[in-house]
Amino acid sequence: MRTQRQVVDYSLQKRAVLRELLAGRVGTYDVCDASPYLKNAARFHGEPTDRRCPICRSENLTLVHYIYGDELKQSAGQARTLTELPVLAMTLREFQVFVVEVCLGCDWNHLVEQYLLGRDGLAGDSDGAGEQDVAAAEGAGRRRREAQR
């Protein structure tokens, strides 16, 4: 998505959890604890994948996209389908997306990544705020370089 930015990838944390599980330091009941809300979100708003669940290996994972941000008002914290996100990204200045993978077979769930979406990420925004930010950042960089001299 064009306005996607500040991506945080949680695959390392996920691998760490799976390692703990393999080593027997945590049980499947600790990591396969998807709430009824999360499972409903996966059923109604989820994005099917062709990746097998790392725990039960019998179901494919579903990705759920949760959205957060002041501009969303009462919609904050709700799940959205992947196709709804670009529309929101063009309407709102900025909102946070949390992507959670869920297995509807064994209830495994883990945060996959988070990122920001919204018009603030577009260069040449109609009100020029984006360009001003770039100019301000360049100015700050120049001042820093001058200070180092």
Ligand SMILES: [Zn+2]
């Ligand atoms: Zn599973």
